[in-house]
Amino acid sequence: MDDDTIVALATPPGRAGIALIRISGSQSEGIVRKIIGPLPAELEARRSYHGFIHHQDRRIDECLTVIFKAPRSYSGEDMAEISLHSNLFVVEEVIGLICACGARSALPGEFTFRAFKNGKLDLLQAEAVNDLILANSRAGALMQFNNLEGRLSKTVASLRAALVQAAIQIETRIEFAEDQHIEATETAGDLTAAAVALEKILGQSRFNEILNQGLHVVIAGRVNVGKSSLFNALLLKERSIISALPGTTRDYIQENLVLDGFPFHITDMAGIRAGSGDDIEKQGMELSLAKIAQADAVLFMVDASLPLAETDMQIYKLLATKKRLLLANKSDMAHADIVRSVKDAFPEETVHLISAKNGDNLDVAVNFMKSLLRQMPEACGQTVVNFRQKILLEKLLKKMKRIEQMQIEGLEATEVVAEEIRQGLGLIGELTGTITPGDILQGVFAKFCIGK
Amino acid sequence: MRVVVIGGGHAGIEAAFAAAKMGADAVLLTMHLDTIAQMSCNPSIGGIAKGHLVKEIDALGGIMPRAADATGIHFKVLNRSKGPAVRATRTQNDKVAYRDFLKRFLENVPNLSLYQAMADEIVVRNGRACGVRLSDGEVLGADAVIVCSGTFLAGRIFIGSASYAAGRANEPPSLQLAENIRDLGFAILRLKTGTPMRLHADSINWKNFSPQPGDEPPLPFSMHTRAKVKNRVCCYLGHTTTAVARVIGENLHLSPLYSGQIRGVGPRYCPSIEDKIVKFPDRERHHFYLEPEGLNNKEIYVNGLSSSLPVEIQIKILQAIPGLDQARMMRPAYAIEYDAIQPSQLTASLESRQIGNLFFAGQVNGTSGYEEAAGQGLMAGINAVLKARGEAPFVLDRQEAYVGVMVDDIVRSGVDEPYRLFTARAEYRLQLREDNVFERLGGHALRLGLVSRRDHDREMRKLDKRQRLIKELSRTRAHIEGKSETLFKILQRPGMDFAALEALYGQPLLKNKTLTDVSYIEACVKYQGYIDIQKREVAKTKKLAKTAIPADLDFMMVDGLSSEVRQKLAKARPRTLGEAARIPGVTPAAVNAISIHLTLKYKHGS
Numbered sequence A: 001m002d003d004d005t006i007v008a009l010a011t012p013p014g015r016a017g018i019a020l021i022r023i024s025g026s027q028s029e030g031i032v033r034k035i036i037g038p039l040p041a042e043l044e045a046r047r048s049y050h051g052f053i054h055h056q057d058r059r060i061d062e063c064l065t066v067i068f069k070a071p072r073s074y075s076g077e078d079m080a081e082i083s084l085h086s087n088l089f090v091v092e093e094v095i096g097l098i099c100a101c102g103a104r105s106a107l108p109g110e111f112t113f114r115a116f117k118n119g120k121l122d123l124l125q126a127e128a129v130n131d132l133i134l135a136n137s138r139a140g141a142l143m144q145f146n147n148l149e150g151r152l153s154k155t156v157a158s159l160r161a162a163l164v165q166a167a168i169q170i171e172t173r174i175e176f177a178e179d180q181h182i183e184a185t186e187t188a189g190d191l192t193a194a195a196v197a198l199e200k201i202l203g204q205s206r207f208n209e210i211l212n213q214g215l216h217v218v219i220a221g222r223v224n225v226g227k228s229s230l231f232n233a234l235l236l237k238e239r240s241i242i243s244a245l246p247g248t249t250r251d252y253i254q255e256n257l258v259l260d261g262f263p264f265h266i267t268d269m270a271g272i273r274a275g276s277g278d279d280i281e282k283q284g285m286e287l288s289l290a291k292i293a294q295a296d297a298v299l300f301m302v303d304a305s306l307p308l309a310e311t312d313m314q315i316y317k318l319l320a321t322k323k324r325l326l327l328a329n330k331s332d333m334a335h336a337d338i339v340r341s342v343k344d345a346f347p348e349e350t351v352h353l354i355s356a357k358n359g360d361n362l363d364v365a366v367n368f369m370k371s372l373l374r375q376m377p378e379a380c381g382q383t384v385v386n387f388r389q390k391i392l393l394e395k396l397l398k399k400m401k402r403i404e405q406m407q408i409e410g411l412e413a414t415e416v417v418a419e420e421i422r423q424g425l426g427l428i429g430e431l432t433g434t435i436t437p438g439d440i441l442q443g444v445f446a447k448f449c450i451g452k
Numbered sequence B: 001m002r003v004v005v006i007g008g009g010h011a012g013i014e015a016a017f018a019a020a021k022m023g024a025d026a027v028l029l030t031m032h033l034d035t036i037a038q039m040s041c042n043p044s045i046g047g048i049a050k051g052h053l054v055k056e057i058d059a060l061g062g063i064m065p066r067a068a069d070a071t072g073i074h075f076k077v078l079n080r081s082k083g084p085a086v087r088a089t090r091t092q093n094d095k096v097a098y099r100d101f102l103k104r105f106l107e108n109v110p111n112l113s114l115y116q117a118m119a120d121e122i123v124v125r126n127g128r129a130c131g132v133r134l135s136d137g138e139v140l141g142a143d144a145v146i147v148c149s150g151t152f153l154a155g156r157i158f159i160g161s162a163s164y165a166a167g168r169a170n171e172p173p174s175l176q177l178a179e180n181i182r183d184l185g186f187a188i189l190r191l192k193t194g195t196p197m198r199l200h201a202d203s204i205n206w207k208n209f210s211p212q213p214g215d216e217p218p219l220p221f222s223m224h225t226r227a228k229v230k231n232r233v234c235c236y237l238g239h240t241t242t243a244v245a246r247v248i249g250e251n252l253h254l255s256p257l258y259s260g261q262i263r264g265v266g267p268r269y270c271p272s273i274e275d276k277i278v279k280f281p282d283r284e285r286h287h288f289y290l291e292p293e294g295l296n297n298k299e300i301y302v303n304g305l306s307s308s309l310p311v312e313i314q315i316k317i318l319q320a321i322p323g324l325d326q327a328r329m330m331r332p333a334y335a336i337e338y339d340a341i342q343p344s345q346l347t348a349s350l351e352s353r354q355i356g357n358l359f360f361a362g363q364v365n366g367t368s369g370y371e372e373a374a375g376q377g378l379m380a381g382i383n384a385v386l387k388a389r390g391e392a393p394f395v396l397d398r399q400e401a402y403v404g405v406m407v408d409d410i411v412r413s414g415v416d417e418p419y420r421l422f423t424a425r426a427e428y429r430l431q432l433r434e435d436n437v438f439e440r441l442g443g444h445a446l447r448l449g450l451v452s453r454r455d456h457d458r459e460m461r462k463l464d465k466r467q468r469l470i471k472e473l474s475r476t477r478a479h480i481e482g483k484s485e486t487l488f489k490i491l492q493r494p495g496m497d498f499a500a501l502e503a504l505y506g507q508p509l510l511k512n513k514t515l516t517d518v519s520y521i522e523a524c525v526k527y528q529g530y531i532d533i534q535k536r537e538v539a540k541t542k543k544l545a546k547t548a549i550p551a552d553l554d555f556m557m558v559d560g561l562s563s564e565v566r567q568k569l570a571k572a573r574p575r576t577l578g579e580a581a582r583i584p585g586v587t588p589a590a591v592n593a594i595s596i597h598l599t600l601k602y603k604h605g606s
């Protein structure tokens, strides 16, 4: 995901004055050149250039552009910053434009994450910056700082214990092996077991996905019911092509949306229709079915202006095991009897009348998605870590693997391995509280008989 | 300017020597001139972390390393098979020669007077120490006073149920001074330590023990040591038996440690044999070393059998060990309990926070060990002179020296058992090596007048030679596994050492190389990545420490702090982020939250 170029609004939305859009990644300058002109052939880093943002032939806004060259930037990557007038629509449009040129919207804290990865911030700074970002957007204490619960916290505790043991063993060897003839046998086993457990959690767990891509929500429905319209309304930008022609969306399109500081991954599907159409569309539809199977939840849309069709019922059957929301679209053209027939046809569902085109009653979709966060038992109860903790755990895992490797190879000097263990202790100390040399020495004396 | 030092132990002599060298009129008061620099316990200097300390003392112009070399009878570098950072020198010493050497040495130091007397009271006027009252009533005026009274303050010896007041076997305790220090308001700790028995060499059946020879060639501690040092004795390794455990188990009630007579806290890392048996009941045997106390006597120190059991039980223990069954005990093992001050009452220059110009160093600060005492003595001596001159104190950082780690540990956190140095206490262990002491401390030593310009320049030339070679290594290439790589990169490979590198290169890279040269080069190359990280950490910590927190900052307004932390901060009102970080319970994340808050506040002016 790090090869992507990302974009985000850096200033608080809706503030009067100037808005700052930040782009980070290798395509930054290329994208700027596609949408802003006139610019000189050579852009000097850290200099401000005056220009205009264009979309096709339309001039969108006047702007100032500064580019930064890796590694001399906030994120440590190539970056661009565009200052323009702080008008929400303009800003949304420009961000959409930038995305159309190949960038994607940044996840919360992603700039900071990259800065951290590139050695621009230490973990704690990243943590703090990120904390602020999340604190603003997250309503509940969904992923509270330092709140390690359930399975994860057990793993972290055993990691901590294994690392402390490893430190005790190795420090004993350094201080006393020769002098006191103490043979401290290594307990690499514990370390390995703890690392494996952590890796499993980090690898398999939902939070990894959730933090990276968001919860997966698919908009499903028969052709032409207005899925792409809803998708765009949700994303506030014209990403999918909308048309009155049935079967317009032939593939699927994914976008990220942040709700309550939490990333969602929304997919606009090819509309499903009973047997017909060309091969490409068929492929798109197979994909639709697969996507539905993978989704965490589905926004199931029917058309309130047209009678229900057999296809609607067939699609609904696919959703039996899914978290779902029934949306009857085109409320502006709805017929009362059709709405009643929808209610009758899906007795288990609450029918929500919306208009994707006019933006009516879209809150039901937004609230539904937000409610998913609270319903994800695994994601929210057991293995939730926040972004910072995840960074720490990943670093820790890397460190553990390195220590293990060193212990197996037996080539590195003892004190070098001890230094790695100490760094590991430092990382875990940030999660669970500092481990002091006194703690280790205490273990040494408790475990080994040392003395004159 | 006069600096009066109380106590001619390892701390006191370094303090007096440093003060005299820096131009003060130094008076070293001690109870008995013949026991100056007495090694109260084992006949050995150095070891892991302690050897590091001795090397630092050498770079700072101290005498312990020279005395250890001059009277060394067995030399060893420990942890040779491990890397440079944890290698450390240790000597066995002729105790009598050690004492004699130092007495003679000190007698010849200009500005230094040795005076045999008992100090009874520190004379304090206007909150400042200004003299010392002796037991005969005489008062010695002083610009600074350094207390180095070792285990003597209200000392009490225990052997079985017998106990008597003493500062060390057959030496009187220091009772008046102990009372005086309590009266001055110092918080006092009651600590204990012990020493094993001494046996007659001819009564030991040496065949039962395995010889532990010194290194060949033996390596000295000091840059001043020109004469070749020599191994003159061998030490021996032996083990206790299950019979020993039985004897101890049956007689435990006779030990003052277990009968409750001794209440002082002993060091966990230096347990008596009865402690070891009780704490580790599953171990069938415990090892011990037989170490000669000197060349001109037959006393053998039994390193590992420290005890406070009655003499007849000590003899039974010996009888249960093959090879010692016929041993004649010359001096019994004993335990000693004594007063120490809680060192958190001192500043980083080892000066009392309550009473100006009054310094403490050595065992009296709750530490244990000759080297720890000497290191503190040196620092206290230097700082007493600087204080009397009205100059800024000399404080070593944790990343600069073990001396700095030790002083910082004890003054910052205090002690609850006798404090001993371990390499594990140093977070910058890879930088604190024997092979780079002069690089770390030579500049300070020269500036303070602790080493001569000549010695300084000579050591710097050696350093220069090593550093030039390291540069050379990045420019020279060799073939390894079919690839051409720089020698620097090759040496960085795990398992590769300098000798193997020279073999690969096909010719010597450095002529007349010493272990120090090789260690230095290996360390710089192999630890490079780690040291870089540590240096960055240090720089960051320093920057953080200096960031000011405005006096009117409302901690309640700082996002991301728990209410507990908020309260702690509001109460302590730290002036810098560094101070905030040192408040117990304030996590690094909390410090960062404040830091971010300050940044946002000033950047956006909200």
Ligand SMILES: Cc1cc2nc3c(=O)[nH]c(=O)nc-3n(C[C@H](O)[C@H](O)[C@H](O)COP(=O)(O)OP(=O)(O)OC[C@H]3O[C@@H](n4cnc5c(N)ncnc54)[C@H](O)[C@@H]3O)c2cc1C
Pocket: A452, B006, B007, B008, B009, B010, B011, B012, B029, B030, B031, B032, B035, B036, B037, B038, B039, B040, B041, B042, B117, B118, B119, B120, B148, B149, B150, B151, B152, B153, B167, B168, B169, B174, B177, B193, B194, B195, B270, B334, B335, B336, B361, B362, B363, B364, B367, B368, B369, B370, B373
């Ligand atoms: C029985 C025993 C066992 C020990 N075991 C260990 C051990 O296992 N491990 C270890 O690391 N260390 C041990 N030590 C401690 C070690 O000896 C000390 O750490 C070291 O000697 C401390 O040095 P110092 O200079 O602080 O004090 P000392 O070496 O104790 O010297 C104190 C000096 O002060 C003088 N003095 C005291 N009061 C006065 C006064 N009022 N007026 C004038 N002079 C005074 C004394 O005469 C003496 O010369 C032991 C000590 C003893 C006595």
Ligand SMILES: Nc1nc2c(ncn2[C@@H]2O[C@H](COP(=O)(O)OP(=O)(O)OP(=O)(O)O)[C@@H](O)[C@H]2O)c(=O)[nH]1
Pocket: A221, A222, A223, A224, A225, A226, A227, A228, A229, A230, A241, A242, A243, A244, A245, A246, A247, A248, A249, A250, A269, A270, A271, A272, A329, A330, A331, A332, A333, A354, A355, A356, A357, A358
């Ligand atoms: N009146 C009305 N028309 C709507 C509404 N929502 C969408 N439409 C129209 O319905 C038509 C189809 O809209 P799309 O969003 O492309 O539908 P889709 O479900 O994505 O279609 P496919 O991709 O072809 O499956 C377009 O002409 C939209 O303008 C609505 O709420 N009211």
Ligand SMILES: [Mg+2]
Pocket: A227, A228, A229, A240, A241, A248, A249, A269, A270, A271
């Ligand atoms: Mg569509």
